[in-house]
Amino acid sequence: MMFRLEDGRQPVCKLDLSRPTVSRLLRFSRDQGLVRLEIADPAKDREAAASRLEAKYGLKKALLVYDASHDRRILNEKLGERAAGYLASIVRDHDRIGISWGRALEEVANHLRPSSCKDVSVVQLKGSVSVSDMNNYANDISRNFGAAFQTNTLALPLPVIFDSAVTKDIVMRDRFIADVFAAGKATNIAIFTCGTVRNDAMLFKLGYLDKSETARLQAHAVGDVISHFITADGSLADADIDAKTVSLPLGEVKEKEYSILVVGAAPKISAIRGTLLGGYANVLITDYESALSFLA
Structure with a gap:
């Protein structure tokens, strides 16, 4: 010695x-x-942190994954696997599931297993057509969700953000589009992620917004929830841009039996906190390090 x-x-x-x-x-x-x-006991620490999150933000459930790799791809895989397992535990016969798109949702879809539940429907909660070559994963997500629940996903074949509110309003009067949008409102389960307002944010890179709109959002917003941009306290960040957005209204998200937010990593902490403060999620699936930031 x-x-x-x-x-x-x-x-x-x-x-x-x-x-x-x-x-x-x-x-x-x-x-x-x-x-x-x-x-x-890392598992015990995660359970304690999850309980504190549930109490602080009034959540039905908080599920935390641990990841020391600091690799966004690996983290999304872990979040997707945990979210797919949770979804399998709550879905019942005749449920209506609303989905969004993005990398985290792609991993949820990739980890789904065939369900024995009957008469389950799946519908997109926001527009999915991109004006760029960048992949938003909407088609893969819709296909995998439909396969898991033995149904055809109802797609919303529109841009998520139109050039003008007038154009959006005209298109939304179409009977077929109105029926799909109504089906989205009728869902009792919504599963989604949230984005940032960094330069590499998917909604910016997909080409929906011009430079002045992007700058405006970066000055006032912390991220987006189902493509609705929000401020740090969860309020709507820009009414003009929101008027052009094809997505389930934020007020409707609050009313879901299960509104499941699947997201993690340090760059999204402000957006996640804003989503929780706005009351848009009652189930949170995130990583342990992010959870500690919300609790600090």
């Missing part, structure tokens, strides 16, 4: 003790109350 000074200089004391002797000394010290050995 060797001792060193705190500054790392040469040892000042050396004891010729065998491992069995050290073990006996530790056991004696523990029995005498001089030494206490504790083993941290």
Whole structure:
């Protein structure tokens, strides 16, 4: 056994003790109350943090995954797997599931297993047609959700943000579009993610907004919930842009039996907090490190 000074200089004391002797000394010290050995339980820590989140934000359920990789792809896989498992546990016969799109939702869809529930319907809660070559994963998500619940997903074949509110209003009067939108409102389960207002935000890269609109949002918003941009306290960030947006209204999201937010990683902390403060989610599936930020 060797001792060193705190500054790392040469040892000042050396004891010729065998491992069995050290073990006996530790056991004696523990029995005498001089030494206490504790083993941290990460799962227990996550459960405690989840309970605190539920109490702080009035959530039905908070589920936390642990990821030390700091790799967004790996984290999304873990979130998707956990969310798919939770969804399987709550879906019942005749349920109506509303879905959005994005990388986190793609992983949820990838991890779904065939369900034995009957008469389950799936519908898109917001427009999905992109004006760029960037993939928003909407088609893959719709296909996998439909396959898991033995149904054809009702798609909303529109841009998520139109050039003008007038154009959007005219299109929304179409009977077929109105029926799909009504089906979205009738869902009792909504599962979605939230985005940021960073330059690499998917809604910015998909080409729906011009430079002045992007700058305006970056000045006032923290992110988006089902493509509705919100401020830090969960309020609507820009009424003019929202008037052009094809998505389930935020007020409707609050009324769902289950409104499930699946999202994680440090860049999205402000958006997640705004979503929770706005009351748009009653179930949160996120990572442990992000959860500690919300609780700090």
